[in-house]
Amino acid sequence: MALAIRRSSSEVFGAAKWFIRRDCRVLSTVPERAEEKPVTPKRERQAVSRVRASARNPNLGLRHAYPEFLPDPNPKWRNSLREKLERSDMLKRRSQIDIPEFYVGSILAVTIADPHAQGKTNRFVGICIERKGCGLRAEFTLRNVVDHQGVEVRYDLYDPTVQSIQVLRLEKRLDDKLLYLRDALPEYSTFSFDMDPEILPEGTPVPVNPVQVKLKPRPWLERWERQELKGVANIEEHLKEKDRVRRELRATPWEKYDLMKQYRKTIPIEDQNDIWAEVNHQLRQLQLTRKTSARKRTFTTPKPQLG
Amino acid sequence: MFKSLITKLNCVQTSRTFHTTACLNEVRLLSRLRVVDNSEIGKRAMAEGKPPKVICVYNKKHVGYIGDRVMVAIKGQKKKGILVGLKQKQNVKVPKFDSNNVVLIDDNGTPLGNRIHVPIPTILRTILKEKTHSKGADYTKLLGIATRFV
């Protein structure tokens, strides 16, 4: 009994703490609100200027298509010469194999030279659920459901055993990482291996697939409810009251205003300009040569059929 | 009816008490596996909701990696099996599966079933060939009953 009382009292204390903190938070929001009016136009202006900067500088658009050209922002690991050498190596590899533009959510087919496989090549099709790493360490993960069994394979983007990377469907999803597909119903990550590539007309922006997946009931691999996912439809129906309270308590809504944190996690635009100016020309050249060679191939293929 | 209810309850309890390491998803002692061949005992164990439990991993680390031999407790019997797919993080180009898969074999390495109904990683070909010695068990027979490689 005494124990119970103690526990309950501690709970009350804990709750009181949370309440006090939350009250404080409410109090702290008051001046923020008061400030909001002058702040918001500034931010808009910033956004506008950013948009303008990106419109002025087409290089900056590349940072979403080729994120691995940007180095790791940790200042402990920065070195301009190493980054330059790394980029030149990446471009050399790109001149050998067509590494296309793709995003998390795109469906890829990767063929690798596999010493273990029967024909010494191995092809895997799947949806890209994660992209990470900078420079030559860049890697991506494909996920598919084969024979009712979820399979994921991780590939190095610049691995010389990769024979080809083909984008079967170029699209984006609502989230940066699709790791929740592991807990979603299998039909959301099932793709047939003999899928035909869907070709987008030239010049169209990359479409965003607004599909919202349905999660299987718990247990889950991660606490998805705390991650502010946009691509999940039924997250609320699996939650208990306890989870909602915890989610509220663990939420960090101030983090998007933490400019220092953003600065530490990104490469400044001035640095990016230098990098893209160096890389952009060669990337464009590679694309052009690819296009012309592809056209040639389409012209040359009918000949043997005719003859 | 009552019996099945009890077994279900038991199953829930056992699955709560023992589990693989949460973040690493390692195959350790007493972790549950999924039998993926069509051997009679394996099929029945999976259908009853009593998946086999690891009671020995035959390597020095006591953590099962891909292609390792394990001893499992399945329906009150001791059987040997080979891990053919793992949930834990794998090397680059090696597939990672959503469940820990096992194929039951006997002492000579002959599989108890005659078909595996999930994909098998190609790297198993090399691993099992390395593990097979001329006088010991022949584990490569397992590759013959596989339907699909990834």
Place this chain on the structure above:
Amino acid sequence: MATGNLNLLRNAFSKLRIDHVFTRSLQRPRYRPPYWYAPKESATSDEFLTQENKQFIEEVMQDKMQLQNSLQSPLVNIDQNETPTWNPQTRRVGLIARKIGNYPLWTKDGKKVLTTLLQVVDNHVIKYIPPEEFNPMKTSSVQWKEKRKLGCMLVGSETIDPSTVTREYCGLFSNAGMLPKRHLFRFMVSPESYISPGTPLYATHFRVGDYIDVRAKTMDRGFQGVMKRWGFKGMPASHGVTKTHRRPGNIGSGGEKARVWPGTKMPGHMGNRWRMLRGVKILRINTQHNVIWTLGVAIPGETGATCYLFDTVLPLKKHSSSPPFPTQPLVDDLPLEYFDESIQRFDERSITYEEV
């Protein structure tokens, strides 16, 4: 004559004095740092400098830089036939490099290997002291019997602005006609591998496939406990353990040995120590930027740390054939990059495996 006799007498008496002998045996040798340990940083302030004077200083600096860059390598004048040949006993000069990061390379059989990049920045031989003249202070009481006498070669790296260092430090470099360098290091070399001062050293001093020893300072981790410093296991998190989760536990036994033995592993400062990593393989060399790719990520120090490269002393990994001796002169038509034969180039075709 008389004074000479007097002096002799005095010497004899002085030797007879017991206290003199006694004190002499206790006298420690005074610390005698090598002469190139001149004070380096000068605390000059430029508040009294006018704009014109600043410009003038910059001009002088530019001129000196040009002069240094136009210096011809003394190796050009040396006749190839006169130079002594290399044998396994000779010791060559090493290099001063900077660790600039890690990234992966792939071998021809498709395996990923992590490499460390070392940049050789602006290395020049500053001075050579032949073995007869080189007389460093003996720091330890243990006297090693020198089998062969080695000369001392000073190598500097990374030119700096002379106005930031003291005049004494600048004077060390003036004989070779060099501007002062940020790093100055002593390499013990055998006399036949003499290189005249002013010779630039490049990354091609080593060859691809060679093994080197790398000496550098490890990362400074500060005062660390026993678990991080020595890898102790600590104690359980629960089961009645209080306040001793990361502590060392017992540090000695009782009885005859009721004291802490010297060398017991205890908490203390970790890192920031000179460590030598032996037998590191060179996988790739860039001749344009003087960058060396070495196998593995175990080279001490963080990114940007200075490290010293030597020919390895490991008997099984020593040079089997003659390396560039005494060093590789600057040749214009060197290929841009050298690769070890096991390494896949990035501009080669993708790896395919043959069906066996």
